[in-house]
Amino acid sequence: MSYKANFRIWRGEGGEGKLEDFVVEVNEGEVVLDVIHRLQATQTPDLAVRWNCKAGKCGSCSMEINGRPKLGCMTRMSTFTEDETITVTPMRAFPVIKDLVTDVSFNYQKAREIPSFTPPDNVQPGEYRMQQIDVERSQEFRKCIECFMCNNVCHVIRDHEENKAAFAGPRFLMRIAELDMHPYDVADRKDSAQEEHGLGYCNIPKCCTEVCPEHIKITDNALIPMKERVVDRKYDPLVWLGNKIFKRSSSTGSKTG
Amino acid sequence: MEIERHEYDVVVIGAGGAGLRAAIEARQQGKRTAIVCKSLFGKAHTVMAEGGAAAAMGNVNSADNWMVHFRDTIRGGKFLNNWRMAELHAKEAPDRVWELEAWGALFDRTKDGKISQRNFGGHEYPRLAHVGDRTGLELIRTLQQRVVALQQEDEKLHGDAEAYIRVFAECTITELLKEGSAEDSPISGAFGYWRETGRLVCFDAPAVVLATGGIGKSYTVTSNSWEYTGDGHALALLAGAKLINMEFIQFHPTGMVWPPSVRGILVTESVRGDGGVLRNSEGKRFMFDYIPEVFKDKYATTEEEGDRWYNDQANNRRPPELLPRDEVARAINSEVKAGRDSPHGGVFLDVSTRLPAAEIVKRLPSMHHQFKELADVDITAEPMEVGPTCHYVMGGVEVDADTGASSVPGLFAAGEVSGGMHGSNRLGGNSLSDLLVFGRRAGAGAAEYIDGLAARPVTAEETLKNAEIEAMAPLARTGGENPYEVHHELQRTMNELVGIIRKPEEVKEALEVVEKLKERAANAGAPGGRIYNPGWHLAIDLRNMLLVSECVARAALIREESRGGHTRDDFPGMSAEWRRKLLRCGVTPDGEVVVEEKQQPPMRDDLIKLFDRAELSKYVTADELADFDALVKES
Ligand SMILES: Cc1cc2nc3c(=O)[nH]c(=O)nc-3n(C[C@H](O)[C@H](O)[C@H](O)COP(=O)(O)OP(=O)(O)OC[C@H]3O[C@@H](n4cnc5c(N)ncnc54)[C@H](O)[C@@H]3O)c2cc1C
Ligand code: SF4
Ligand code: SF4
Ligand code: FES
Numbered sequence: 014m015s016y017k018a019n020f021r022i023w024r025g026e027g028g029e030g031k032l033e034d035f036v037v038e039v040n041e042g043e044v045v046l047d048v049i050h051r052l053q054a055t056q057t058p059d060l061a062v063r064w065n066c067k068a069g070k071c072g073s074c075s076m077e078i079n080g081r082p083k084l085g086c087m088t089r090m091s092t093f094t095e096d097e098t099i100t101v102t103p104m105r106a107f108p109v110i111k112d113l114v115t116d117v118s119f120n121y122q123k124a125r126e127i128p129s130f131t132p133p134d135n136v137q138p139g140e141y142r143m144q145q146i147d148v149e150r151s152q153e154f155r156k157c158i159e160c161f162m163c164n165n166v167c168h169v170i171r172d173h174e175e176n177k178a179a180f181a182g183p184r185f186l187m188r189i190a191e192l193d194m195h196p197y198d199v200a201d202r203k204d205s206a207q208e209e210h211g212l213g214y215c216n217i218p219k220c221c222t223e224v225c226p227e228h229i230k231i232t233d234n235a236l237i238p239m240k241e242r243v244v245d246r247k248y249d250p251l252v253w254l255g256n257k258i259f260k261r262s263s264s265t266g267s268k269t270g
Numbered sequence: 271m272e273i274e275r276h277e278y279d280v281v282v283i284g285a286g287g288a289g290l291r292a293a294i295e296a297r298q299q300g301k302r303t304a305i306v307c308k309s310l311f312g313k314a315h316t317v318m319a320e321g322g323a324a325a326a327m328g329n330v331n332s333a334d335n336w337m338v339h340f341r342d343t344i345r346g347g348k349f350l351n352n353w354r355m356a357e358l359h360a361k362e363a364p365d366r367v368w369e370l371e372a373w374g375a376l377f378d379r380t381k382d383g384k385i386s387q388r389n390f391g392g393h394e395y396p397r398l399a400h401v402g403d404r405t406g407l408e409l410i411r412t413l414q415q416r417v418v419a420l421q422q423e424d425e426k427l428h429g430d431a432e433a434y435i436r437v438f439a440e441c442t443i444t445e446l447l448k449e450g451s452a453e454d455s456p457i458s459g460a461f462g463y464w465r466e467t468g469r470l471v472c473f474d475a476p477a478v479v480l481a482t483g484g485i486g487k488s489y490t491v492t493s494n495s496w497e498y499t500g501d502g503h504a505l506a507l508l509a510g511a512k513l514i515n516m517e518f519i520q521f522h523p524t525g526m527v528w529p530p531s532v533r534g535i536l537v538t539e540s541v542r543g544d545g546g547v548l549r550n551s552e553g554k555r556f557m558f559d560y561i562p563e564v565f566k567d568k569y570a571t572t573e574e575e576g577d578r579w580y581n582d583q584a585n586n587r588r589p590p591e592l593l594p595r596d597e598v599a600r601a602i603n604s605e606v607k608a609g610r611d612s613p614h615g616g617v618f619l620d621v622s623t624r625l626p627a628a629e630i631v632k633r634l635p636s637m638h639h640q641f642k643e644l645a646d647v648d649i650t651a652e653p654m655e656v657g658p659t660c661h662y663v664m665g666g667v668e669v670d671a672d673t674g675a676s677s678v679p680g681l682f683a684a685g686e687v688s689g690g691m692h693g694s695n696r697l698g699g700n701s702l703s704d705l706l707v708f709g710r711r712a713g714a715g716a717a718e719y720i721d722g723l724a725a726r727p728v729t730a731e732e733t734l735k736n737a738e739i740e741a742m743a744p745l746a747r748t749g750g751e752n753p754y755e756v757h758h759e760l761q762r763t764m765n766e767l768v769g770i771i772r773k774p775e776e777v778k779e780a781l782e783v784v785e786k787l788k789e790r791a792a793n794a795g796a797p798g799g800r801i802y803n804p805g806w807h808l809a810i811d812l813r814n815m816l817l818v819s820e821c822v823a824r825a826a827l828i829r830e831e832s833r834g835g836h837t838r839d840d841f842p843g844m845s846a847e848w849r850r851k852l853l854r855c856g857v858t859p860d861g862e863v864v865v866e867e868k869q870q871p872p873m874r875d876d877l878i879k880l881f882d883r884a885e886l887s888k889y890v891t892a893d894e895l896a897d898f899d900a901l902v903k904e905s
Contacts, residue, residue: 026801043527044644054754059798060807063310065495068535068640070407073315087643110466111802121311125431129419130374138368142383148376152401155376155408159312195374 015040018090019046019098024060027043027231028113032100038091044099046074046085049113061112069226072160075115078249079101082162082224085113104165105172119177120161123185128209131194131200147196154191157184163231169214180211183221183231190235193242207243212236273738274471276466278304278640279898280716281460283443283502284481286314286499287406288685288712290413291366292479292674295433297734299421301720304473305417305460308497312414315483315495316705317645319406320538320636322398322474322704324699325363329384330396331583336360338394339878343700344643344881346392346594347664347693348833349889350515352875352896353703354671355691359700359707366706367399373419375412378721389543391696392594395583404539409702431454440465443501444810445737446478446509446681449727453510457680458727459544460528461737465807468800468811470738476726477716479674480667480683481709488819489660489764490758493536499811500818502687506818506862511676513855514689514868516665516818517825518835520696521770523598525659527616532644533658537619537637539698544633545580546621548602550610556617557590560601565593573583596695596834599658603770606657616657647829658770662701664692664835665822668854673715674708682717682725684712694834697734701812744748744809746872750795753809760787760815761851768823773839784820791816821855830852846891875901 020035021101037052046064053060065071067086074085079100117128142265164170164182181189193202206212219232229235280296282289285307296303307314314547317792326339341358342352367385371377377399378386387396395716399407417435425431448455459474482502486494490491524537542548543615551554561569569590570576578590591598597898602617612618623634627650631638634649640652641647673683685705692700744750760783791813796806832838853870871876877897878886889896 026799038297040530042645043531047531053804054752055760058752058754058796059803062428063802065309065313065315065497066318066534068318069643070404070636071317071495073309073310089643114466114802117310124415125418125421130416130421132372136372136374138365141368141371143379144383145377145386149378151374151791155401155411156316156404158407165852169318194373195376200375235723 016095018048018095021098021105022049022052022060022112023102025086025109028109030109030112032102032106034147043090044086045083045088045090045099048090048199049085051115059113061110062138063114070158071183072158073224075104075160075162075165079106082166083162084226104225106165106170107161117161120159120164120182120184123181124188127181127185127188127192128202128205130198132194132197133199141197143196148192150193150234153189154230157187158227159184160226162224162226164253166220166224168218168220169211170199173195176211177216180214183199183215186210186212186239187229187231187235188213189243190239203243206239212239212243271470271738271827273734274469276304276471276473277303278473279720280304280333280474280477280479281306281475282479282481282713283460283505284314284483284685285305285311285437285439285689286316286481286483286685287409287413287702288687288709289314289479289481290410290417291706291709292481292682292713292716293435294413294416294420295710296479296717299717301717302433302872303435304475305435306443306460306473308442309440310437311437314410315412315497316406316702318493318495318536319409319702320403320536321361321390321484321540321543321573322400322405322410322703323367323388324393324396324397324697324698325367325399325400325703326360326397327367327385329380329385329432330387331528334395334397334609336756339363339397340798340877342393343882344693345699346700348695348844349693350833350870351693352671353877355708356878358647358671358711359691359704362707363503366703366710368421369377369414370409370706373416377408379444386448389592390541390698391539391542391598393591394698398699400540405633405702406732422716438471439758441471441805442810443505443806444741445731446505447729447737448509450730454677454679455510455663456727457509457678457729458729461734463741466802468803468806469494470741472729472734474726474729477680477682479712479721480681480687481685482665482687482710484686485818485822486660488760488764488815488822489769490761491525491658492660493522493534494660496770499815501811502668502683504814504817505681506676506678506681506687507821509681510856511678511679511681512668513538513665513821514668515694515743516663516689516828516853517853518694518824518833518856519662520595520662520664520835521599521658522661523658524619524656525600526645527612527655527657528614528645535640535644537654537656539595541619541621541634541637545624545638545663546591546619547624548591548598549591549620550605551612552610553894556605556610557593557598557601558602560597560755561590564885565597569593589715594695594697595835596691599770600654600837602658603801608729611657614655616655618653618707619656620653622652626712627651654884660688660765662694662696664694664786665825670715672711673718674712674737675719677716680713682716684708687696694836711750741810742795744794744806745800745803747793747795751790751793753794753796753805754795755814756787756812757808760784762813763787764819764822767821768826771837771839772826774827775821780823783822784816784823788816817857820863821865823837824857824863825853829866844889846889846894849889850891872897879905
């Protein structure tokens with residue numbers, strides 16, 4: 014039942030580090046995070062790793078296992094052969110703090126740049142009426158556990174630090190779509206999605222959808238429909254005219270006033 | 271070493287439901303607020319809550335109202351609850367849930383477009399607002415996004431998003447600071463370290479709200495995460511505040527039992543609320559044999575009646591699988607002890623024969639996912655194996671119901687770290703609503719307290735120095751005890767000796783072990799540096815776990831009756847005399863735990879009249895019953 018597994022784990026801090034080899038016991042039913050915990054308790058008490066729920070619900074334990082972004086707590090040891098060496102490294106798109114822990118502040122920064130839920134002024138708490146079918150689309154996106162693996166894997170920023178300023182990443186482009194599809198949200202999010210949060214950078218190879226542990230169809234259900242809405246807006250002559258008029262009069266207003 | 275310093279009006283320790291709601295309130299009342307938490311923002315324990323938030327909105331059954339909810343809560347807690355808290359909770363929960371909706375939450379809906387509500391153990395009507403089985407995620411994300419919305423507002427108003435509310439994530443508080451050493455000396459701030467850098471940090475603030483959650487990490491089999499080391503409980507004690515009801519620990523009846531690495535992980539009660547049944551190895555629905563006397567007239571006595579209840583609640587009684595958690599946990603424990611257990615030492619929980627597969631996946635998506643991924647079990651086709659797991663602590667900081675104020679001026683508490691609301695046993699769904707109701711009240715209480723202060727209390731420099739020495743000590747102790755080993759031994763001890771069924775000689779033994787572990791913990795060392803060093807962090811947490819475990823064990827030894835989350839092998843019955851008494855834990859200046867008895871104030875007249883005489887007579891003394899008769903006669 015129990016056997017010794019070979020692990021190769023990235024260790025280091027402040028931009029420096031290397032892969033270190035460990036031999037560690039594995040028992041029936043265990044996941045990669047269990048093995049890392051055993052290492053902490055028996056060999057490397059200061060090995061840094063994030064985790065909370067150990068059940069795929071909190072999105073803390075994102076790491077790259079044999080080069081693929083995974084939740085450590087949901088990756089069963091039985092998916093590997095006993096003589097395989099398992100390589101565990103931190104998420105690549107974010108700066109490493111120590112060992113498997115990365116600085117994910119980029120994500121919190123982006124979250125703050127997206128205008129919040131904006132309900133109409135005249136609806137009081139308790140008066141909201143929505144049909145299940147109308148909330149289901151946004152509910153799918155709200156399943157997100159913020160593991161940030163989609164942002165980690167998105168090629169727009171994975172190896173392109175320079176794009177980070179202009180691109181919110183799939184997690185937060187999806188947040189815009191979620192709000193845009195919320196039955197009571199009245200904010201206009203289509204232009205800003207494109208112009209301020211970088212929807213245009215996404216050329217849809219779907220790598221984000223593939224890694225999502227919540228199986229959210231990020232591209233098909235959030236990003237592509239959002240792109241379509243943006244496109245509709247851009248080529249609809251009436252909307253186009255309306256935008257122009259609104260923009261001009263408001264900017265004139267600020268000049269004279 | 272240089273200590274980073276910040277000045278705030280209110281420091282909220284904890285970013286779960288209670289902490290976030292408290293911080294939002296304090297900020298909305300114009301106070302500069304810091305939120306400090308051990309994990310990343312949005313990862314607190316609340317994120318794991320599954321089933322829902324209880325609020326008598328009456329959306330599914332219009333007969334529901336706050337009085338019914340109040341009664342259910344008191345019954346669930348076996349009449350030991352702080353009745354004022356139960357009253358406020360039942361009255362205010364609907365507003366708190368509706369408010370979330372106005373902040374962007376998307377609950378599941380009824381046919382007429384309202385918030386849908388589901389059945390749960392101990393709740394008379396469908397009452398839990400929910401989103402599938404990921405309600406906690408919705409709650410925490412909504413509050414997190416509300417904090418962000420306030421920051422965006424501040425950005426516009428003041429040019430600085432963090433002008434009025436700032437989150438200090440991955441920052442652990444190790445000490446509360448006070449102006450002086452007297453028990454009633456006021457709070458002046460909090461001290462801790464950044465997990466990321468190991469830098470020390472001091473918050474100067476006249477008000478601190480504790481919202482640190484529970485203590486489950488003192489047990490081996492638990493649904494709780496690493497954060498649940500009882501920090502808030504211990505910080506409060508060390509600052510001079512009192513804990514009540516520490517003997518009452520909720521063992522959730524259904525945790526996973528296999529494979530070993532996931533033992534304890536929760537299987538939501540919604541499985542039973544949505545029709546799942548419990549069977550032993552003989553295939554028998556054993557819960558029918560365990561309906562206690564006090565609940566006899568409220569639960570179905572045949573499977574047929576229980577099954578009819580799901581569709582016709584007006585004319586049938588509910589199945590006994592939906593008894594309060596303590597009853598179900600003890601029943602499972604007895605079945606296992608009697609040898610009628612499943613292959614891995616639990617019992618069977620089956621929903622596969624009760625609902626169509628598609629319906630199961632729709633209603634219980636995360637359970638479906640969890641069992642499939644972690645145990646290779648398809649819950650739409652086969653039963654789960656489940657057993658009790660340490661889940662929730664009813665005990666906590668003794669607070670004023672209306673404001674969340676503890677006995678120490680400037681110290682407030684809300685959520686799982688506070689005590690009283692749930693009495694001896696919490697009903698499922700009553701925690702999420704508790705967080706919102708009392709989080710808001712504690713935030714408001716802190717704001718009001720500050721408005722009444724003439725001057726901000728100042729921390730004595732020496733206190734700060736001591737806090738620094740204590741925090742840094744494990745790093746300096748090379749070759750000290752392995753903190754992981756001390757932790758594991760504490761967990762085994764509490765699990766085996768102060769678990770569901772308590773025997774006095776075992777509890778005494780546990781206390782002896784705790785005493786020895788205290789010495790070992792004081793000698794715990796952490797190799798490695800200051801940057802993100804989990805061994806160091808655990809070495810610091812040990813103090814808290816040991817202190818809290820001692821409170822649990824001492825109180826468990828003193829309470830000579832069985833009630834809710836406290837079952838004594840030698841006193842199996844409930845005692846009306848004990849019902850009136852609370853056990854109140856404190857520590858002396860030299861760190862000794864002392865427990866004293868305190869009379870519980872009698873329930874207000876209009877509230878006690880919500881119960882009928884027959885029911886009351888099962889709980890109260892002859893004197894109390896006579897008072898009740900006199901009251902009824904009078905009106
Ligand atoms: C698996 C599971 C399912 C549940 N399902 C339900 C349900 O369906 N319905 C229901 O009502 N209840 C449920 N509960 C119970 C409920 O989730 C918890 O009681 C509740 O979330 C506790 O919230 P809180 O705000 O008090 O604390 P938490 O959400 O636990 O937050 C505690 C916070 O305090 C911080 N903290 C702790 N110590 C320190 C320190 N020293 N310094 C700084 N920060 C600190 C932590 O980092 C964290 O941010 C469930 C519990 C579990 C475990
Ligand atoms: S689909 Fe778009 S957002 Fe997703 S990973 Fe690819 S480029 Fe990035
Ligand atoms: S969308 Fe999926 S992959 Fe991206 S952060 Fe959310 S849960 Fe993770
Ligand atoms: S620990 Fe929560 S998702 Fe892995």
